[in-house]
Amino acid sequence: MSVVGASWQRMSLTGRILAIAVPILVAVAVLGLLGVVLAGPIVAAFLGDNVPLVRFAAAVGGILVLTIPTAFIVIYMELKVIARMNLRIGPDRVGPFGTAMSVVHGLKFVGKEDFTPTGVDVQVFTMAPVVVFLATVMTMVVIPFAPGLFGLDLNIGVLYLFAISGLTVVGLLMGGWASFNKYSLLGGLRAAAQMVSYEIPLTLSVVGVVLLAGTMSLNQIVLGQSGSFVDWYIWKQPLAFLIFFIAGTAEANRSPFDFSEADQEIVAGFATEYSGMRFGFFFFAEYVNVFVMSALIVTFFVGGWTAPIAWPWPVDLSAVDPLGLGVGLLLLIAIGPVVGTIVCAVPFWLASRFSTLQALVLGFVVFNVLAILAVMGWAFISFDWVVGLAWFFAKTYAFIFVFVWMRGSFPRVRIDQLMGLAWKWLLPAALLNIFVTASAVLILNR
Amino acid sequence: MTTDARTPNPHAALDDPSVLIEDVVRESIVEAVPIGRTERQAEFYTLRDGEMLLNMGPQHPSTHGVLRVVLKIDGERVVDIDPVIGYLHRGVEKLCENADYHQAICYTDPLEYVSSLFCEWAPVMAFEKLLDVEVPRRAEYIRVLSTELNRVASHALTMGWFALDLGGLTPVLYSFIERDEIMEMLTALTGQKLLFNYMRIGGVNGDLNHEFMSRLGDWMSRAARHIESNQGLLNENEILVRRARGLGILDPETALRMAVTGPNLRASGVPFDVRRAHPYSVFPELDFDIPTRQEGDCLARYLLRIDEIKQSLRIIDRCLHQLPDGPVMARLPRLVRPRPGRAFAAVEGPRGMYAAYVISDGTDQPFRMRIHDPSFVHLQLVGLMTPGNLVADTMAIMASLDPVMGGVDK
Numbered sequence: 030m031s032v033v034g035a036s037w038q039r040m041s042l043t044g045r046i047l048a049i050a051v052p053i054l055v056a057v058a059v060l061g062l063l064g065v066v067l068a069g070p071i072v073a074a075f076l077g078d079n080v081p082l083v084r085f086a087a088a089v090g091g092i093l094v095l096t097i098p099t100a101f102i103v104i105y106m107e108l109k110v111i112a113r114m115n116l117r118i119g120p121d122r123v124g125p126f127g128t129a130m131s132v133v134h135g136l137k138f139v140g141k142e143d144f145t146p147t148g149v150d151v152q153v154f155t156m157a158p159v160v161v162f163l164a165t166v167m168t169m170v171v172i173p174f175a176p177g178l179f180g181l182d183l184n185i186g187v188l189y190l191f192a193i194s195g196l197t198v199v200g201l202l203m204g205g206w207a208s209f210n211k212y213s214l215l216g217g218l219r220a221a222a223q224m225v226s227y228e229i230p231l232t233l234s235v236v237g238v239v240l241l242a243g244t245m246s247l248n249q250i251v252l253g254q255s256g257s258f259v260d261w262y263i264w265k266q267p268l269a270f271l272i273f274f275i276a277g278t279a280e281a282n283r284s285p286f287d288f289s290e291a292d293q294e295i296v297a298g299f300a301t302e303y304s305g306m307r308f309g310f311f312f313f314a315e316y317v318n319v320f321v322m323s324a325l326i327v328t329f330f331v332g333g334w335t336a337p338i339a340w341p342w343p344v345d346l347s348a349v350d351p352l353g354l355g356v357g358l359l360l361l362i363a364i365g366p367v368v369g370t371i372v373c374a375v376p377f378w379l380a381s382r383f384s385t386l387q388a389l390v391l392g393f394v395v396f397n398v399l400a401i402l403a404v405m406g407w408a409f410i411s412f413d414w415v416v417g418l419a420w421f422f423a424k425t426y427a428f429i430f431v432f433v434w435m436r437g438s439f440p441r442v443r444i445d446q447l448m449g450l451a452w453k454w455l456l457p458a459a460l461l462n463i464f465v466t467a468s469a470v471l472i473l474n475r
Numbered sequence: 476m477t478t479d480a481r482t483p484n485p486h487a488a489l490d491d492p493s494v495l496i497e498d499v500v501r502e503s504i505v506e507a508v509p510i511g512r513t514e515r516q517a518e519f520y521t522l523r524d525g526e527m528l529l530n531m532g533p534q535h536p537s538t539h540g541v542l543r544v545v546l547k548i549d550g551e552r553v554v555d556i557d558p559v560i561g562y563l564h565r566g567v568e569k570l571c572e573n574a575d576y577h578q579a580i581c582y583t584d585p586l587e588y589v590s591s592l593f594c595e596w597a598p599v600m601a602f603e604k605l606l607d608v609e610v611p612r613r614a615e616y617i618r619v620l621s622t623e624l625n626r627v628a629s630h631a632l633t634m635g636w637f638a639l640d641l642g643g644l645t646p647v648l649y650s651f652i653e654r655d656e657i658m659e660m661l662t663a664l665t666g667q668k669l670l671f672n673y674m675r676i677g678g679v680n681g682d683l684n685h686e687f688m689s690r691l692g693d694w695m696s697r698a699a700r701h702i703e704s705n706q707g708l709l710n711e712n713e714i715l716v717r718r719a720r721g722l723g724i725l726d727p728e729t730a731l732r733m734a735v736t737g738p739n740l741r742a743s744g745v746p747f748d749v750r751r752a753h754p755y756s757v758f759p760e761l762d763f764d765i766p767t768r769q770e771g772d773c774l775a776r777y778l779l780r781i782d783e784i785k786q787s788l789r790i791i792d793r794c795l796h797q798l799p800d801g802p803v804m805a806r807l808p809r810l811v812r813p814r815p816g817r818a819f820a821a822v823e824g825p826r827g828m829y830a831a832y833v834i835s836d837g838t839d840q841p842f843r844m845r846i847h848d849p850s851f852v853h854l855q856l857v858g859l860m861t862p863g864n865l866v867a868d869t870m871a872i873m874a875s876l877d878p879v880m881g882g883v884d885k
Binding site: 114284295437438 | 527528529530535551638642643645649652712715717718866868869
């Protein structure tokens with residue numbers, strides 16, 4: 030014992046961490062190997078029998094990872110775009126053009142104290158951000174990002190979507206109720222009233238699209254709009270698009286319908302008592318929700334990942350066979366970058382503001398950028414999912430920009446006006462839309 | 476942590492595992508409801524079924540400083556309201572009694588910090604009446620010019636805050652364009668930012684200088700167009716107009732009964748303006764209108780401020796045309812000792828009548844100084860106009876009345 034104690038005393042901090050971690054890792058590895066050897070066949074058979082389950086787990090994992098950069102990009106966009114609209118510069122210190130600002134925001138959340146005030150209902154208080162975040166993230170599972178690139182192709186995709194996104198209300202209500210704070214309670218109740226009201230026109234407006242497409246699968250809805258931009262459902266369902274857009278804004282708690290966190294009235298609404306990463310989950314969920322709403326608008330009405338004009342892509346480049354060059358390919362790989370760097374450096378060198386070394390470094394950077402662009406261009410014209418992804422994100426971020434734009438320019442509407450809008454205007458309009466669409470489908474299909 | 480046996484730890488119950496935390500919290504809630512000291516308080520703090528007290532302030536994003544408002548709400552609807560003031564009390568009136576007449580000016584300066592030139596003007600005018608000083612005409616014109624600029628700055632900010640309290644993020648930053656320009660102008664003129672301390676007994680601190688005049692000319696050439704385009708952002712906004720129209724209506728009788736002055740009164744249709752009703756300084760020589768509106772709602776109060784900005788621009792223009800030559804300070808001794816007596820002076824500030832009442836006992840210090848602030852008067856209206864509206868409307872009404880807590884608490 031004394032030997033062990035003496036050794037422990039002499040060890041540095043790194044040594045101590047390693048002395049603890051290495052045995053644990055070895056034990057875990059051994060146990061894992063044993064587990065694979067002993068239980069492997071059974072697990073493999075189970076997984077083989079349940080491919081949808083495996084696919085679901087993989088999709089959820091992938092989507093969870095995807096939410097982080099998505100939220101970062103949307104947050105950065107909001108900071109920068111609203112700053113520009115407010116005659117400010119916005120974040121410009123951390124990273125190029127301040128792009129790392131939202132990452133710093135995320136790290137700040139992790140670093141803050143995870144505070145639980147006295148009097149809260151601890152279990153509910155803890156679970157609320159998780160429910161909100163997961164309900165938001167799970168909706169992303171069925172969104173088709175590109176041909177062949179989606180979490181799950183459920184044949185009841187639309188139904189799943191609204192069922193899961195409806196769970197957000199539960200989370201907000203939990204957070205509002207459990208926080209033991211009047212502002213939170215008001216915020217939670219406002220959020221519940223608003224989202225329950227707007228769920229109805231939101232769902233009903235999509236019924237027209239479902240009638241036209243004849244399916245509830247989001248993939249099939251997108252495929253139904255393939256061709257060019259004239260095939261998009263926005264032209265056949267303009268009223269539904271309008272209703273979906275307005276109700277979606279309310280559903281995502283965005284300005285001008287951001288009552289549940291109206292800071293001039295109820296401080297921060299349901300999130301008042303939350304700090305640290307718990308607030309971070311609410312925050313992330315909000316921005317992921319914006320992304321999801323934009324993606325849904327794009328999927329239902331603006332053609333999803335389909336191109337707005339009939340592109341001749343993907344181009345089959347298999348006729349170009351680099352391997353046919355033989356030794357020439359090797360020479361090209363060896364000489365290409367050097368020659369490219371020098372060629373790109375020449376303009377900088379001729380500009381004579383730079384020394385030879387600086388010109389070479391700049392040339393190298395420029396050459397790399399050009400090479401990356403060339404590779405991306407090659408991928409873009411060769412793979413249809415890259416094309417689809419590019420169109421999908423272009424359209425989605427265009428709508429996110431519109432959401433941010435609205436936040437930058439609109440005051441908030443009042444709660445009675447908001448409810449009146451939902452029940453007196455959007456709901457009858459959505460019903461009318463269903464009626465007209467169903468009649469048209471009946472008459473034209475006969 | 477060591478616990479001293481003689482001083483019991485107030486949080487001991489929280490540390491005791493045998494005591495349920497819910498019980499402690501419940502007890503603390505019961506204790507936290509204040510027992511009414513007056514009849515009004517007793518009535519206010521007695522909750523009927525379904526009612527809830529919501530405390531807003533003194534630290535709240537929309538209370539314009541350190542105002543505390545206790546709302547009694549039934550769901551989203553406000554049943555009753557109790558504004559609590561005094562969080563910014565500095566005892567300015569008492570401080571002024573212990574300073575000589577020149578020093579008192581810089582104490583009144585930070586009262587209404589959004590439009591501090593008016594806070595100087597009223598006491599200075601009262602002191603001049605006590606001392607019977609003839610102010611040079613050029614000084615009077617400079618006073619009018621600088622205060623009208625300050626009025627524009629104040630109104631621009633008010634309109635921005637109004638939009639911010641209704642949930643719009645952008646307009647407040649647009650309104651800061653004008654305010655920043657004017658603040659830099661006045662900084663060039665007075666040498667100080669925000670709290671100018673420019674007025675003196677018998678004149679002003681300094682003559683117009685080149686930087687001020689060049690900035691002013693630059694700004695005047697585009698001010699009207701600029702303000703117009705900025706306000707287009709709000710006036711043509713359906714959401715804002717729908718929220719503000721018909722909200723918080725103040726009828727002329729109530730307004731007069733509650734001693735409301737300024738834009739809030741004129742928005743109810745009463746064309747009372749101290750500049751015309753009780754003319755002071757060189758306002759009789761200047762050509763301008765008193766804009767009024769009949770509706771008396773939040774939108775009218777907001778739009779009236781835009782009209783007033785236009786009239787202020789007109790006054791500034793007239794001032795620049797009619798500006799006479801001459802000194803900017805009357806000849807006065809360093810230490811002034813007015814005869815015993817009393818004097819009252821009122822000016823039309825951006826929020827209403829701003830007045831000072833001074834009693835002199837013949838020494839070099841005022842015996843008593845009383846300052847009338849319009850924000851204090853207008854704050855009473857919140858309790859009158861808010862009940863029956865929604866929580867969100869409380870903010871809109873408060874913002875449209877535009878109280879500045881520095882002036883309310885003195």
